Amino acid sequence: MDGFARRFARNKGAVVGLAVLLAVLAVAAFGPLVYPDSPWDMAGAPFRPPFGEHLLGTDTLGRDVAAGIVHGARVSLLIGFVATIVAVSVGVLVGAVAGYFGGRVDDALMRLTEFFQTIPSFVFAVVLVAIFTPGIGSIVVAIAVVSWPAVARLVRGEFLTLRTREFVQASVVLGRSSLHIIFVEILPNAVSPIIVSGSLMVATAILVESSLSFLGLGDPNMMSWGYMIGASRSVVRVAWWTSFFPGLAILLTVLALNLVGEGLADALNPRLSREGR
Amino acid sequence: MERLEFIAQRLVKGVVVLLGIVVLNFLLIRLAPGDPATVMAGEAGAGDEVFLQQLRAQFGLDQPLVDQLWAYVRNIVTLDFGFSYRQQRPVVDLLAERLPPTLLLTGTAFLLSLVVGVALGVAAARVVGRWSDSLITVLALFFYATPLFWVGLMGVLLFSVTLGWLPAFGMFTVGVPLAGWALALDVGEHLVLPALTLALFHMAVYARMTRASMLEVRDQDFVRTARAKGIAEGEILRRHVLRNAILPVVTIAGVKAGYLIGGSIVVETVFAWPGIGRLAYEAVLQRDYNVLLGVFLLSSAMVIAVNLATDVVYSLVDPRIELGA
Numbered sequence: 001m002d003g004f005a006r007r008f009a010r011n012k013g014a015v016v017g018l019a020v021l022l023a024v025l026a027v028a029a030f031g032p033l034v035y036p037d038s039p040w041d042m043a044g045a046p047f048r049p050p051f052g053e054h055l056l057g058t059d060t061l062g063r064d065v066a067a068g069i070v071h072g073a074r075v076s077l078l079i080g081f082v083a084t085i086v087a088v089s090v091g092v093l094v095g096a097v098a099g100y101f102g103g104r105v106d107d108a109l110m111r112l113t114e115f116f117q118t119i120p121s122f123v124f125a126v127v128l129v130a131i132f133t134p135g136i137g138s139i140v141v142a143i144a145v146v147s148w149p150a151v152a153r154l155v156r157g158e159f160l161t162l163r164t165r166e167f168v169q170a171s172v173v174l175g176r177s178s179l180h181i182i183f184v185e186i187l188p189n190a191v192s193p194i195i196v197s198g199s200l201m202v203a204t205a206i207l208v209e210s211s212l213s214f215l216g217l218g219d220p221n222m223m224s225w226g227y228m229i230g231a232s233r234s235v236v237r238v239a240w241w242t243s244f245f246p247g248l249a250i251l252l253t254v255l256a257l258n259l260v261g262e263g264l265a266d267a268l269n270p271r272l273s274r275e276g277r
Numbered sequence: 278m279e280r281l282e283f284i285a286q287r288l289v290k291g292v293v294v295l296l297g298i299v300v301l302n303f304l305l306i307r308l309a310p311g312d313p314a315t316v317m318a319g320e321a322g323a324g325d326e327v328f329l330q331q332l333r334a335q336f337g338l339d340q341p342l343v344d345q346l347w348a349y350v351r352n353i354v355t356l357d358f359g360f361s362y363r364q365q366r367p368v369v370d371l372l373a374e375r376l377p378p379t380l381l382l383t384g385t386a387f388l389l390s391l392v393v394g395v396a397l398g399v400a401a402a403r404v405v406g407r408w409s410d411s412l413i414t415v416l417a418l419f420f421y422a423t424p425l426f427w428v429g430l431m432g433v434l435l436f437s438v439t440l441g442w443l444p445a446f447g448m449f450t451v452g453v454p455l456a457g458w459a460l461a462l463d464v465g466e467h468l469v470l471p472a473l474t475l476a477l478f479h480m481a482v483y484a485r486m487t488r489a490s491m492l493e494v495r496d497q498d499f500v501r502t503a504r505a506k507g508i509a510e511g512e513i514l515r516r517h518v519l520r521n522a523i524l525p526v527v528t529i530a531g532v533k534a535g536y537l538i539g540g541s542i543v544v545e546t547v548f549a550w551p552g553i554g555r556l557a558y559e560a561v562l563q564r565d566y567n568v569l570l571g572v573f574l575l576s577s578a579m580v581i582a583v584n585l586a587t588d589v590v591y592s593l594v595d596p597r598i599e600l601g602a
Contacts (some may be wrong), residue, residue, distance in 0.1 A: 017561055058380065101572075118294050119301075120576045123557065127573045130561045131309045137286065157300025207424055209441035211543050214426045227425060236430050237438050247427030 002185040007267040014263020029244045031070030039223040057241040068247050072225040080206040083143035088198050092150025099159025113149045121146035136219045143205045153257035158190035192268035203257035210250050225250050232257045291581040298577045302570045303349045359567035365554035368571040379552030383537050385472040390479035398487025429474040429547035446549040473547040490522040531587025535580040
């Protein structure tokens, strides 16, 4: 564990990313204490510029931009993490079964995976959320539906190589059940690449969520960064701050997650050379 | 002969996937909350009983599910994508009208991202470790993390509102009839911001990939051999390193075509670009599901076509590829 921390810390970008991510998490956790009122309520006159009475100004309806960002942080992180967990679970299950059993099962599952990878993912997500009415549930499902294939392919690859290793063959000889071998013997050995791709998926999920809510497909009861930009894009000429700051929040969060993901990749795969990367 | 067989194989596969998407569309309509006829009619159609009856008859909604699926597939195959109650026009007409602007936008963005991305990646690999390399890497990281719609809006703010260099929305200047070169120039001016916005993300992806790929190829034996033969450094870079390093980038570029089309929904919305992405946004706003599913099917078809083209180009470029695989 000590070596892991040291290897992670060697990647300066990852350390910065972790710091930013922790800051975003802190904002999501404690920010609503500073801004206890609903972010949908009028906090003052509309179109107040930033750094005055309101730290980040107010929007067309006099809603406090800072309050929106603080409450939006919860929604973005929540959707990002939950959607990723769902996608990773489905991907691991499909990939593990395909890689472990091989043959026809593998063929069928990989055809399915390929099918879902061919579909333009964002268009599919838009269609899913629009048809199943926008809400946190449909957004999570839509993001998970378009993100699991990448995990499935990754896990299948890992399983294909691990399947032939001696410790797995030993378990087979010992008469262990497939379930035991998949989850207790093989999966723990495939966990590092899953964690790495999972952390990068959270970033993508947040981007997709923000795009969906920008298009008006967000949960109507939850303030989100994408919604804030979508709602104020027509007034960008007169009130740049209403779309600038929420976008900055998305950028910083996604950037931090990507950096942390890369740091994790470095720390978990010490064998990979860092030369020139 | 082998190549023809390979292409035919891919073509069949593409058609199968497309049929799968038609079936998926059908299932989506069935799974949507509410009466499928109402879903297909959109919210506006809900009140019009005659129209709903007509839809039920056309899609055989009172028949068994398999017959319904058959009717649906038959309609789609004969290019009957249904009727947009909202726009009072057949969906297929709307799609045909909106396709060219999207092809122009995504095509330009595709070329732009590939050319500039590869150039940046090569530049970064050449000066690896120096500040310009770090700058390119950091820029790539940033663009990789920035939401498209925000880049677009900030671009409008900077280049249209503050500097006044470029038009902020639309495809043509409103109210000025133009023709010939003047028209092309006008469209070109309108194209710059949306195409750049759409290209930035992938530019970042290709820059990072090219850089990594260049660095990998650079250390291989045949490059050392070339250098030992005394070939000029620029020549080595171009003919030996880049040629090999670019192959994975081209593959990924083909695979990523789907993201470009997805991104065009957001970008066309920001810039009011009259393509199928904007059509999808309007369809979402108006709950016009026939149009939305039409866009979905058309964009899937575009992705399949691009993938097919990539496969073919790749098999021509790289003789090592196994055609049978």
